[in-house]
Amino acid sequence: MDNITALGGDVYEIDTKMAGFSGITAGYLILSDRPCLVETGTSTSAPVVRDAIASLGVGPDDLATVVVTHIHLDHAGGVGDIARFFPSAQVVVHEKGARHLAEPSRLMASARMVWGDRLDTLFGELSPTEAERIVALGDTGAVDLGNGRTLASHYSPGHAKHHVGLVDSATGDLYVGDAAGVYLPETGDLRPATPPPDFDLKTALDSIALFEALEPQRLLFSHYGPVQAVKETLERSAEELRVWVDLTRQARSEGMDLDHAVAMVRERTKERYSAMTADEATAEQFELLSGAPSNVAGILHWLDRVSP
Structure with a gap:
């Protein structure tokens, strides 16, 4: 299949074709003794x-575990469907997100308020998963991949209060979710992901520092793909957060409303990202991955909380 890329170490990147686009959201299949899927993508995916x-030889009863870094719909919207397709798999998530996978009505109502009719096209409907199949992680935990191989979980909020990073003991891969931002492999651009309501600058920077301290061999971005330059990329992640926060703080101090703040931040940052000056399709892809309105709204929400 043309949406599968072998990454070595029995790890396979799966392009979930979110909303029909390529290169938006990746899932990762670890073909260990106990096969594990990291990130399901959306329900429609x-x-x-x-x-x-x-196609990789994992049958309906062979998938042992489904793990999501957090419960946002582009990462976990397909959990209920995948759980139905693979009825023997456990579903692993941070404890602060577990109840929403069992009973997703509140999460879906909140998402529909944000996305409106676009919700159905972009994400679809998160189906509930039986509570007895859900394993809730604390601030640290481990997923058994078989034959001594584990996926260690590390609580990494800042982007979302239910976010974890995951380290593969065999490969040293770190599944970063959205805590390190979004990466566009076509251009090498990296932009933060700071949506409301959970974004918090200090916590987000602490999570990036934690990722550095874990000394991973490679970063696997849900958006999108593998990155070998670990130290440089995580340093860039922290830098981008500070740039966006400083600009949004300036817009707020000048009394701008959300629309004007978004326009200002977008204009002031566009030269940082070659994607924004590339062809229209690439710019649209980057904006879908890390939309300026969502990022600025999340930072403003945080500023209102810490500096009312």
Whole structure:
């Protein structure tokens, strides 16, 4: 299949084809003794992910674990569907997100308020997962991949209060979710992901520092793909956060409303990202991955909380 890339160490990147786009959201299949899927993508992507897993030789009863870095719908929206397709798999998530996978109505209502009718096209509907199949992680934990191999979980809020990073003991891969921002492999651009309501600058920077301290061999971005330059990339992640916060703080101090703040931050940052000056399709892809309105709104929400 053309949406599967072998990354070595029995790890396979699966392009979930979110909303029909390529290179937006990745899932990762670890073909260990106990096969594990990291990130499901959206509900509408679930059949694509199922078919990719099947093409790699994993049958309906063979998938042992599904792990999500957090419960935002581009990462976990397909959990209920994948759980139905693979009825023997446990679903692993941080404890602050577990109840929403079992009973997603509140999460879906909140998402619909943000996305409106676009929700159905972009994400679809998160189906509930039986509570007895959900394993809730604390601030640290481990997923058994079989034969002594584990996926160690590290609580990493800042982007979301239910976010974890995951380290593969065999490869040294760190699954960063959205805590290190979003990466566009076509251009090498990296931009923060700071949506409301959970963004917090100190916590986000602490999570990046934690990732550095873990000394991973490689970063695997959900948006999007593998990055070998670990130290440089995490330093850039922290720098980008500070740039966006400083600009948004300036816009707020000048009394700008959200629309004007977004326009100002977008204009002041566009030269940092070659994607924004590339072709229109690449710019649209980057904006979908890390939208300026969502980022600025999240930072403003945080500023209102810490500096009312």
